[in-house]
Amino acid sequence: MIILIGGEKGGSGKSCLAQNLAVYLSQEQNSTVLMVDCDPQRTTSDWIQERNANPQLSQVNCVQLYGKIRNDLLSLQHHYDYIIVDCGGQDNLALRAAMSVAAHVLIPLRPKRRDLKTVPHMEDIISTCQMVNPQMKAAFVITQCPALPCMASRILQAKEVCRSFDMPVLDAITFSRNIYDDSEEKGLSVMELDPSGKAANEIRQIAEEMQLQNVEYTPYEPTRPQERLYAV
Numbered sequence: 001m002i003i004l005i006g007g008e009k010g011g012s013g014k015s016c017l018a019q020n021l022a023v024y025l026s027q028e029q030n031s032t033v034l035m036v037d038c039d040p041q042r043t044t045s046d047w048i049q050e051r052n053a054n055p056q057l058s059q060v061n062c063v064q065l066y067g068k069i070r071n072d073l074l075s076l077q078h079h080y081d082y083i084i085v086d087c088g089g090q091d092n093l094a095l096r097a098a099m100s101v102a103a104h105v106l107i108p109l110r111p112k113r114r115d116l117k118t119v120p121h122m123e124d125i126i127s128t129c130q131m132v133n134p135q136m137k138a139a140f141v142i143t144q145c146p147a148l149p150c151m152a153s154r155i156l157q158a159k160e161v162c163r164s165f166d167m168p169v170l171d172a173i174t175f176s177r178n179i180y181d182d183s184e185e186k187g188l189s190v191m192e193l194d195p196s197g198k199a200a201n202e203i204r205q206i207a208e209e210m211q212l213q214n215v216e217y218t219p220y221e222p223t224r225p226q227e228r229l230y231a232v
Ligand SMILES: Nc1ncnc2c1ncn2[C@@H]1O[C@H](COP(=O)(O)OP(=O)(O)O)[C@@H](O)[C@H]1O
Pocket: 009, 010, 011, 012, 013, 014, 015, 016, 017, 043, 089, 143, 144, 145, 174, 175, 176, 177, 178, 180, 181, 182, 184
């Protein structure tokens, strides 16, 4: 099964989510996992290098692939339970090629206008790719949420924006927590740094909800016809 973590906004948490999902699936679900790093910035490859240099940690396999990666993904998927593709932050050939074969696409977004403004374009790319890959499930996931109670409405609003484009959005979110950054630096996942911590549970919930996906999602019912929040 190919899982793509994509989107066109840098810093939204794509690599972080891809890495943590890879560890969750391999360690907590005993699955074989290959990470595919399509980002020239090599964030995930650097994380893997750090991780695999530490003999205490379970190894994660990773390859770098760019451009027309469809056939590579199709042949690699026979050798692993999961292929997790970290696609970097642009609408490029690798992103579209991965979408043509992925079972799931997860698109992290921070509850910020700049991230939310990418929703229409992502919805457009996803619907185009679903014409060739109709089985593909896609969902947004809201990440790095502010924990202050007075900011809770921002999270709800971000979810509303996604639904207003008829796109599923996971109930599970990540809050902004230092442990994500701290674990990444050492080639770790949040589950390894604090197995019973809140961040570890956030990752588990995202993975479980994604695996259930078939995300139960109700199409957005606009209060006014044609209403599309943050339309650009
Ligand atoms: N939930 C979170 N809380 C705090 N920091 C986060 C969270 N998710 C990601 N980060 C941090 O944000 C930065 C950007 O994340 P990254 O995964 O590299 O983004 P992308 O791959 O989308 O460009 C990294 O330093 C990462 O550790």
